[in-house]
Amino acid sequence: MDRPRIAPPLSLPTPLYMLPASPLNKSVLIPLYLLLLSTAVTAQQAINDSLQIQLSSHTKNDTTKVKILNQLARSHFASDVAAAAKYGAEALHLSDSLHYAPGKIWAWRNLALVENTKGHLDQQMQLTLNALRLAETLGDSYTLGVLNNDVGNIFTELNTPRDALVYLKKSLAIKLKRNEKTEIAKTLNNIGSAYIALKIPDSAMLFLEKAEKLKLELNDQRGLAFTYENMGIVAMLQHRYNDALRFHQLSATYYKNAGNLPGVVKSSLNLAEIQTKLGDLKGAEKNLEKARLLNDTLGNVKNEMIYFKIRYELDSARKDFVSAFASYKEFSSRNIDFFNAEKGRLISRSQEKYESEKKQRENILLKKEQHMHLATIQQQRVLVLSAAALFLALLLITVMVYRLYKRQQELYLELNNKNREVSMQNRIILEQNATLENLNQVKDKIFSVISHDLRSPLAILEGLLFLLKDEKIDPVQFRIYTDELWRDVKNTAYMMDNMLQWASNQMKGIGVKADDFDVTLVLNREFELLQTLARQKEVKLSHELNKAIMVYADPDMIRLVLRNLINNAIKFTPSGGEVLITAIQHSDLAEITVKDNGTGIPVENQHRIFSNIYYSTTGTRNEKGCGLGLHLSKDFVERNHGQIWFNSMPGSGSSFTFTVPLSEEPEINPRAYTVVVQDHPLGGVSVLRR
Known part of the structure; x- marks a missing residue:
């Protein structure tokens, strides 16, 4: 994620770039927070409520639940740290029990962000490195780009920007290769933060301007908040206080619109500092108090230190030296604690380095002794x-x-x-x-199939054509057999199509070419031909798909599945029977059912329907099949991440149901479909779609 530069104020002259401070009265905080962030909170709450509903309805402990928990943790990160920690810990526990590596990576990352809001950078670094090591074993370039970016941010906040640049530039190379503009903009911003920490403002502004350009193109208002904050920090380093005020005001507006509580606190502190330098003491007081109140929900001790430093500067500007002295004492005590913590980390790292060098020296001595x-x-x-x-x-x-x-x-x-x-x-x-x-x-x-199932209808057709050619049967008598002959030929064509698809799948495999499409439109394109087959048997064929259903799958495969299921239903339904196609839309998939009231499937043969044993019987009018249609349909449905099953009662009919994932982006202008069946003036029936 984007990071502004957070410079630890170890001495009074050091410019303050960062986060908020100090305890507060919670009865004052809650209405003030709602007033500041009401619009953004409403939008975020809608997202949280939607995810909460998904979590409540998904009772199974599987990888889908892990993903929902991680999404909830990420969505609560900027507004409710306790909830984010709760969901992240639950996602980590469930991922560990399922041995689900991607879930563990993102759970660790969410928990690391929670530690960042508390100012616990050591814990954040440990969690992020855990995630990075696991991601390296998986080789997922997107995840590696994000986590290298996070490690670089932590090094920047630990005031070791040269170490940060190593990871940030590695992250940028990965993201440039993937051409992910949003992620590229974030890392450009963070490289700017590292150069700010190195006190190289010109280089920092170069990367920040590149980040700003990309984010403006993408309309990334949330990301612009971080970039304008860093631009304000650069302007402060260069003593361009009016430019700094303008950048920090833009940053404050974007943080507020995004509902980002830590960002609102940071921008309030930045505005208070620059307003103090410009002499706007009332404005500085207002922003400083706002930061103090909001920071209580974060509990960030570093923000408290920064608050008292700005309070000292503001009281000094007012000539209130008693209050300034009290604020300075508060700042000094917190600054000493922070310095001691930093010193402890440096001592720890120095000890580790010393132990490593000591082992190297011992190894050299051992080698010398071995040589002797x-x-x-x-x-x-x-x-x-x-x-x-x-x-x-x-x-x-x-x-x-x-x-x-x-x-x-x-x-x-x-x-x-x-x-x-x-x-x-x-x-x-x-x-x-x-x-x-x-x-x-x-x-x-x-x-x-060719010798037993394809020769028969072709032989009948050959015989009838021979009789017609030799004028041993007149055209009127020939028409009597036309419907039955057409039905046999159509069934043979469907059999041939299934056989070719199956043979191709067996010999070289068929690749899934998934795309977003309207399954209702696909059904309507096949419906007229299937309706003709049904009329030949005097079977009523209808469907209740009266609106667009956008799914994500291979349209050719789903078309073949629909054709096989409907053709099978017509094949085993006697005259006067009915075949009905229905669909139900769930949260993430569509469930399509083909139901008939035909002969049903004998109980002793039901176990063979989807097995590798190619099972085929003749229809109610002796229609033949090659036994491949249902086996091929099951294969195609499962290749498109769906499931297929059936229910059958001998003598009462069968229903075959399959699922297919819904499209993540539904059609912008959904169409409604109406099927109209009307008598044709020359006989027969025509089907209209609109």
């Missing part, structure tokens, strides 16, 4: 060899034995390598055999 021992051993070997000159024959035998042993070891190693190569080749051959066996099964299934 080796030299002594070499000398002893020379003496032994000299003394063993009389036993030369024995030594020669020993050498020969040693060489034979080495040769044996080399042969043994070579044999092992050969064995490994043979094992690898055997494994490759087995894998190739399995692939060939699978392709043989695909081939056998294709030839089986």
Whole structure:
């Protein structure tokens, strides 16, 4: 996230750039806070309420619940630190029990941000480094960009900006590669903060102006608050107080509109300081008191120190030296505590560095001792060899034995390598055999369908055309068989389509090309042809999808699923029966049902419907199938992150239901659809859609 530069005020002349301070009367805080942030709080509360409803309705302890908890923790971060800590801890616990690494990463990150609002930078650093180490094992570039940015921010706040720049520039490189403009703007802003800490205002302003340009293009008002705050700090460093006042006023407005309580506190302190320097003592008093009141909910001790420093400067400007002295004492005591904490951290790091260097020196000494021992051993070997000159024959035998042993070891190693190569080749051959066996099964299934299921309707068509061609049957009699022949040919075409899709899926796989589309529109495009098939059997076919349902899936796959389910329902529904398609929209998915009152599925065969056993029976008018439609439909639904199931009662009909994820961005101008069935003047029925 964006960070303004927070410089620890260790001495009185140091400029104050940061956060708020001091305890307050909570009865005064609550109405004042609501007055300041009412609009932003209302919008944020609506988001929080929506997430809370999702959490209440989702009772299962799974990764979806982890994501909702992390979203709640992030949304409460700027307004309710206690709630953010509660949701973050719950997300971390659940992620740990599920062994869900992404959930743990973002839970640690949310808890780190909570520690930042309290001024506990050491705890924030530890939590963020935990998240970064786990993210590095996953290799998620987006997460690595965010967490490197966070580590850089913490180093800036710890007043070690050179360390910060290492992580911030690494984060910027990742984000530039991903071309994420919003994230790039945040890191540019934070690099500016690091250069402010290094007291290089020109470099800081260069990066801040780049961040401002990007954020204005993106209309990122929340992010502009941080950037204008940093620009105000640069202007203060350069003693351009009127420019600093303008930047801090812009920052205060954006923080207020975003409902960012820590930001409102910071901007109030910044305005109080610059107004004091410009002589606007009443304005400074008003902003300083506002910061004091609001900071009580944050409990940030560093803000208290800054508050008393500005209070000292304001009282001095008023010539109220008694109050100024009291404020200075409060500031000094807190400054000493802060300095001692910083000193403790520096001592701790120095001790770690000393221990590391001490171990390195010990290692060097150990290596020297080892070299000395080796030299002594070499000398002893020379003496032994000299003394063993009389036993030369024995030594020669020993050498020969040693060489034979080495040769044996080399042969043994070579044999092992050969064995490994043979094992690898055997494994490759087995894998190739399995692939060939699978392709043989695909081939056998294709030839089986062609020989048993496709030849029959083609033979009937060939016979009728032969009779018509030889004028052994007149056109009037031929028309009697036209409807039945058309139905058989259409069923054969659907069978062929299913077979080709299945064969392609088995042999090389079919990639999912997901997109946002209207499932009602897809159904209406297939409906007229299916309606004709239904009329041929005198089956009533209708649907209740009267409005746009935007989903995110592969439209061709969902079209094939709808066609297979509706065609199956028509196939097993006798004359006079009914097939109805309905849809229900849930919070994140659409549930589509195809229901008929046909023959149903025998109980003993229901377990075979979605299995790998290709199961096919003839319809109520002896329509044939290849047994691939439902198996292919299940595969396509699950590839699009949905589920499919059925309920069937023999003699009473069946209902097949599948789900498909809803689009995250619903259609801007949703259309309503009405299906009108009317008699055609030349006979038959036509279907209109509007």
